Amino acid sequence: MEKTMTRYDVRLLDGDVDDFVQLLKWLQGDDQLARHAVVSRADETAKPGEMGTALEVVQLVVDSGFQTLNLVMTCALWRQSRYRPPVVTIEHNGVRVTVDSSDADAVARIAEALRGS
Template sequence: MTVYQLTVEGLESAGQQSLHRLADWLRGDEVVGDQAEVELSRAPLRKGDMGAAFETVQIVVDSGFQLASLIVAIAAWRRTQPAEGKVVIEGNQVRVTLDTDDPEKIRRIAQALEDPS
């Protein structure tokens, strides 16, 4: 099992609502919703954080999951948002920012998450 943490940047005024909408969107996606566990969770506190951490969308997938499906679903969700937000994806000790729907960039993001070496 692999766990990915998703956060939304650049939509601060709608931060928590954006996370809830993203989680709902991913649960409703044909591939992601069927093959991954999608939950809202507390972000782990980082060194220097004060107070409670924001929620994240947590994605739990099996080894056979096609990560590109998750990236494409997130890119599709971003196109439905009124403002340009970025989705930060953390997993496999890698942190990437999805701020595009360019297929080549999406492919590179998926590759970076799948092969962190």
């Protein structure tokens, strides 16, 4: 039986290259995500109106056992580990959410918004 795969894109709205690299390593090192996701770096060309020539994106290709809440929680915990926590966005099926809090209710609402996409 073939597994159904889907994609999530994770970006930083602010922060620098070091923040991006640390987020990538944090997500790659998370055991819960590793069970159901392939986490990699993907460069995307900036869209008209965006600054720069390329955007750094953490891409997760996930199977049907993936839990969206784990991704949102992992991003929230990573933000807590930073001295100046960058704002994280997660995009899935055209729905983009912002992770700017580690509050449990906020994390649950963010995950629910992504699950509905």
